[in-house]
Amino acid sequence: MPSRRTFLASVASAATVATAGCVQVGSTDSAPAASEESAGEAATAGSNAAAVSQSSATQTDVYRSTVGSVVGVLNYGATGPQGSGSGFVAGDGYVVTNQHVVAGADDVKLRFEGNEWRDARIVGTDAYSDLAVLRAQDRPESATPLSWVDTDPEPPIGTPVMAIGSPFGFSGSASTGIISGIDRVLSAPNNFTVADSVQTDAALNPGNSGGPIVTYDGRVVAVAARGGGDNLGFGVSAALSKRVVPALASDGEYDHSFMGVRLLEVTPTIAEAYGLDDVGGVLMIEVVDDGPAAGTLQGTDGQTSVDGVSVPTGGDVVVGIGGRSVEVQADLSNYLALETSPGDTVQFTIVRDGREQTVEFELGERPTPGV
Template identity: 60%
Template structure:
């Protein structure tokens, strides 16, 4: 993985096509117009902005050599939420509240696997009232209008509008793990937006802005995942994610042909970690086959259900693990094994530290 400084240098140069993460101090700040994806003069949209912006903060991070990076955050009942990558390596953190009010803050807890962090500000301004999370039963559907509010390039109180353009996305995480259940949006996201809220027109947080993937596409950590992780970070300083100890391959048409499956769907176990939770419970691949010029690992269990939920894609499996299970819990896993259907009981572990 790149170093912290390599990552910050990359996103500072990437613009809209790079990670929204942080912007390097000394970059594009203090001149030009604030970044905005769409006009916000509609009365309803402007009212949402006016209600939410006092609870949105700029996050300035320092290391022992001085100013390091800028990001965004917002006030919740558990403290100020931002991204883990915004505050990673920080020796000091300062928060810029609306109206240019500055406060020191302590890092209470961080979780690299969800890219979330909780900060505790000193003497929070009274106007910075906690924002609430959206109702996640069900979560807001694709097409829901949203605003991303934050400090791109250090510009305080910037807003961009758009819609939720996708759900159940998987984002890259450390140690080859993925962040489950991410929200996709077409609201403009830029360096410095990371950690800020993606809010609905009701003013509720639908996600914690994480990154920009390209033109008209960006991502946020879902409210459903944040509602599990953030309270634990505030209370204990960390969060344990469920862990199976396997490598997986989604069933594509090529994989289905290699396994003799009539339908595309499910996830193949290609490898089981020695001594991991799945050792002796699930079976990994023990051979290969070539289909249409593609070498496919064969012989592994095909997971088609877990914890009472169907598994059609790797996103389905990741969502079940992230949102519906906890380490130490024993769950039923439905698999196809040697052309027969069976169910095994799997006791989940906790992911190793990144």
């Protein structure tokens, strides 16, 4: 069997970046030779086995049960190779990766285990979740779909995980760690956010983007998206992926709920300025004209100073949504992302002029990125 130690074709030499995303390509350097022992170990990884037990699985078991479904992704533009990442087979055989891995691609190549290359077409992409779905031509039978974790409840902090992908072009690489944080809110285009993101201390480097982060029963808990520094990486959660990915596979797009507001998490100074008993909630800084929340929610219209800090005043503070409390921005963002769709009418509990009240309005659809 051909060794999986070889670089993805034309992958560039490593360059440290904050995002575990596209690796710029163009280098002709080859990967360093491995020992006969490591070559033999890679050759025995084989295709997918049945998911192994979370309680009894060794790290080798986890790797061998999943690596056959993990692919390298090469992005070709008009002038040739322009980036690479990772992906994995899911659903009915489509390939999941990050939107930023295939952004601007004229052609996409996939590298399956055993150095089997396939052409792929982009079925759908979504910049707001940084997810994309591809279809491989003549996908190898050994590359069977991985399953998502059960998200009710979601795996807790401390759950052992493994990230598999092609960091710096080294295909079939694995790193281990734990789920080190949940409910993270990451940046997305147009000042929006990616809700419900998973944090891990498993190493995520350039080229890992789009690959699976799996629990020790071989199920995908997140799609690797970016690295933030030593022992700090993030992925798109299974909960959000299970909403977005099927829509991309069937329709080529996904519609996100939209309030039409700009907001700020309540801090101690904001709580003092608004006379709030608790430091919790989200302040509406601005309500977009003609947006879904216009005429229902109020943005700020003044400012005051608290302990030398300028605080915007006059806006509504959202402290609940859909009957659930809102303590931090993630509470609001996660509910919108995981529980609602455009066109839904949602109730909000707000504090306005010192009094708590309930209002409701119909959610819209996020505008196209870049517009």
